Structure formats: C-alpha cells, structure tokens
Amino acid sequence: MGKMFKSFATALAVVLAAPAASQTAAPAATATAPQVTYIHAGTLLDRPGQAPRGNSTIVVRDGMVAEIRDGFVAPPAGATLVDLSRRFVMPGMIDLHVHLWGIGGDPMRERLTRLNTDDADDMMTSVGNAKKTLAAGFTTVRDLGGNPRGIRALRDAVERGDVEGPSIVNAGSMISVSGGHGDGTNGLAAEWADAVHAHQINVCDGPDECRRAVRQQVGLGAQVIKFAATGGVLSNVAGGLGRAMTPEEMRAIVDTAHALGRKATAHSHAAEGTKAALEAGVDSIEHGSYLDDETIRLFKTRGAWLVPTEIAPIAALAQARSGALPPATIPKAEAAAVAMHASHKRAFAAGVKFAFGTDTGVSKHGDNATEFVQLIDLGMTPAQAIRSATVDAATVLGRDDLGTLAPGKRADIIAVTGSPLDDVRRLEQVDFVMHKGVVAKQPAA
Ligand SMILES: [Zn+2]
CATH class of the missing domain: 3.20.20.140 (Metal-dependent hydrolases)
Structure with missing residues (x-):
C-alpha cells in the first residue's frame, strides 16, 4: 500500500508540475484561456489596518489576485475591465x-x-x-x-x-x-x-x-x-x-x-x-x-x-x-x-x-x-x-489567502461609494462584489 501510494503521489506531483513547465509551450487543445479581469480602483484598501492606496489596478487571473499596479492600467485584448475608478475598493x-x-x-x-x-x-x-x-x-x-x-x-x-x-x-x-x-x-x-x-x-x-x-x-x-x-x-x-x-x-x-x-x-x-x-x-x-x-x-x-x-x-x-x-x-x-x-x-x-x-x-x-x-x-x-x-x-x-489583497490572495473584492474609513455605515451599502474572481454584484448604472 505504502509503495502504491508513493508512486501515485509521484505521478500526481508530475501532473501538478506540468502546467507551469509547459506555460511557454503551445497550450494544450483542451486548455481554456485564463479569465483575466482588470479592476480600476479609485481608492484601494489592500491591507486593512494600513493606509489605503490611491488610483490602482488590480489584475485578477483565475480567481486570484495576480498583480496590483499603481494608476489605471489599460487591460490587454481579451481581458475584462471593471470600472471602480470612483469607488473605494477593499477585500471581501x-x-x-x-x-x-x-x-x-x-x-x-x-x-x-x-x-x-x-x-x-x-x-x-x-x-x-x-x-x-x-x-x-x-x-x-x-x-x-x-x-x-x-x-x-x-x-x-x-x-x-x-x-x-x-x-x-x-x-x-x-x-x-x-x-x-x-x-x-x-x-x-x-x-x-x-x-x-x-x-x-x-x-x-x-x-x-x-x-x-x-x-x-x-x-x-x-x-x-x-x-x-x-x-x-x-x-x-x-x-x-x-x-x-x-x-x-x-x-x-x-x-x-x-x-x-x-x-x-x-x-x-x-x-x-x-x-x-x-x-x-x-x-x-x-x-x-x-x-x-x-x-x-x-x-x-x-x-x-x-x-x-x-x-x-x-x-x-x-x-x-x-x-x-x-x-x-x-x-x-x-x-x-x-x-x-x-x-x-x-x-x-x-x-x-x-x-x-x-x-x-x-x-x-x-x-x-x-x-x-x-x-x-x-x-x-x-x-x-x-x-x-x-x-x-x-x-x-487560519486563512492567509483571505483578508488582504495582494498577489496570490483570493480575488474576494468589494467596493463602496465614499470612504468607510470616514463613516463605517458606508459598508451597509456595498455596490460591487467579486467572489473568487467572479462578479456577483455590479454597481447600478
Ligand atoms: Zn449563534
């Protein structure tokens, strides 16, 4: 049993390592393009407890935060733009x-x-x-x-x-x-x-x-x-x-x-x-x-x-x-x-x-x-x-993938109008919700 488990574990490790190794090669026929979303955040409280950032772009890929960049970065072809440029954005x-x-x-x-x-x-x-x-x-x-x-x-x-x-x-x-x-x-x-x-x-x-x-x-x-x-x-x-x-x-x-x-x-x-x-x-x-x-x-x-x-x-x-x-x-x-x-x-x-x-x-x-x-x-x-x-x-x-927004964290993201750092009651009216990279609520136009 031990031996069988070991060889299974080895095989699994190979399978898990494969996508990273083949990233530069042609994608497999069954692979789907990664879901990429660019979020323009007017104010971004990426690490609650610390000071918020000004205009920022959150790059979300496959349900995770991939990158956070200063300013509003235009999304590349194929990526979705979420415009929260007039909102306060923070972790879910x-x-x-x-x-x-x-x-x-x-x-x-x-x-x-x-x-x-x-x-x-x-x-x-x-x-x-x-x-x-x-x-x-x-x-x-x-x-x-x-x-x-x-x-x-x-x-x-x-x-x-x-x-x-x-x-x-x-x-x-x-x-x-x-x-x-x-x-x-x-x-x-x-x-x-x-x-x-x-x-x-x-x-x-x-x-x-x-x-x-x-x-x-x-x-x-x-x-x-x-x-x-x-x-x-x-x-x-x-x-x-x-x-x-x-x-x-x-x-x-x-x-x-x-x-x-x-x-x-x-x-x-x-x-x-x-x-x-x-x-x-x-x-x-x-x-x-x-x-x-x-x-x-x-x-x-x-x-x-x-x-x-x-x-x-x-x-x-x-x-x-x-x-x-x-x-x-x-x-x-x-x-x-x-x-x-x-x-x-x-x-x-x-x-x-x-x-x-x-x-x-x-x-x-x-x-x-x-x-x-x-x-x-x-x-x-x-x-x-x-x-x-x-x-x-x-x-x-005991979850270090939640609670902050940084590369490698889960893309659980919300937005409100105005700063809840001035008035916490603003959190009673959440305009935008993203859960695991999927938009669950959009601001009313
Ligand atoms: Zn109870």
Missing part, C-alpha cells in the same frame, strides 16, 4: 458567526410555531440567505450552527459555483449538554422531544460523550467545532445564561477538536463559562456578554479572540418584546443586551483581540454590516473595525 468581508440554516430574523415566530416545515424547506431558505449575505459584501462566513449535512451541501454547492453565496466554514451542530442551549428537545412536548432526542448526536454529558460528539460532527463534515459553554438567549429554557458545561467536558471538546485539526469556539455568556472555556484552550469566544477583570486577563494571556455579536442581543430583545419569542427568552435577552455592550467596552480598552461576527440569523441576513457602528461605539476606529472583519477574521480562520 468575513463574518465569523452566522446561521444560514433556515432562520432569518423576522420569521423567528413562524419557525418556532410551525410544525409543517422540515429540513427541505430550511435548505431552500439557506440558499436564499447565502445569496443575500454575498450581496451584502461578505465573501466568507463561518456558519456556527445548522443542519450539518445541509450546511455542508450548501458549502460545497457554493464552491462548485452552483449556488451564489459566500465561502462557508461550517461547524455543523453546536455541541451542548442535555437541557443546554443546543439541546433541540428543550421546550418540546414529550412526544416531540422523544422523536428529536432519537437522532440528536450533538448533545453530550461527560467528557467521553463530548469527545464522541466532536468526532461525529467532524465525521459529518465540520471544519470548526462550536460548543455551548453556557445557556443561551434564544433556547426555550429558563435556566439563565450561567455555565452549563463542566470544565472537564470543555477540555475534552477542545482537545478532541484540536487533535482533529479543527479550531474550537465557545458560545458563552456568563464569565464563569468564558473562564472555563479559555482555560480549556478554546480559540475564540462568541458573545462573551459578562466579562470581569479576571476573564479579560485570561483572554490576553491565552491569546484568544472575542467575537462580539453586538447586534444579536439588540435583535433578540426587539423580537422578544414584540412577542415573537417564548417568554423564557425575554429576561435573558434583556440581561444580555445590557451587559454585553459594557463588557465589550472594557475588554476592548484592555486590549482583548476582537474579530468580526454578528450571529446573523438572529438578526436579518444581509444586515451583517450594521454591526460596524456598534464596534465604533465600543471604541474602535473605522480602520480597526474594518480590520476586524478582514485581516483579523482571516487570522481566526
């Missing part, structure tokens, strides 16, 4: 916390009360959600909870080019303890609870079961592992937002995820849950609504990221007050909304690393960029807020 944005699966802000009540929709309906809704997300300028998202097979299918359909949407880094289902935030039987009548419980594999009690749950999510295609360290706002449980999982369970989850080459992120509200997750070695914390000095110190010594999701409690509170959510969620939404903003202000001032994520799905798909003004309110400059949704979010994903 990354949202580290969305739920594309089946929910979309407003229809929450419908989802919680209707029994005649199933995964097939949710699959179709998620296709629409993906399209809205890309049109809003988000070219990559981390999906932190949905039907594992459905989200994986959506991820792969986007990569094939069959469905228009952002590239997806998928978590599958959130791992949770029994009765916790990710236990789908919460609040259900006994006859329904039994049916749900029978095929629910993301729920675990005790370290061994939690290891099993991580392995099963990876088996279903998860690229990142998410677990519920504490209670959550939207689950139909009156148990509050306190720590739900034991430190031993969290350690088992994080260690198993890391051993399988996956990062682990924790949904966490109470400081006690966040502390235990950070001590377990988690890579990032979602929400982090209640932060004390000790927790803030732990973030920094562990080098973990905070994904703030500022707009989630705002949207949840509005829905709860309008009666769209079960009564158990109302006091939780109120408490989280008040605590989160104050906690995050302190954390940002203290130097905790923030990376952009919104929990969209609680709020409406396509409204992701409304998070930016909330970040400014925490004390970020527009440049820092933009960096959190590009360079920093790419770092959290």
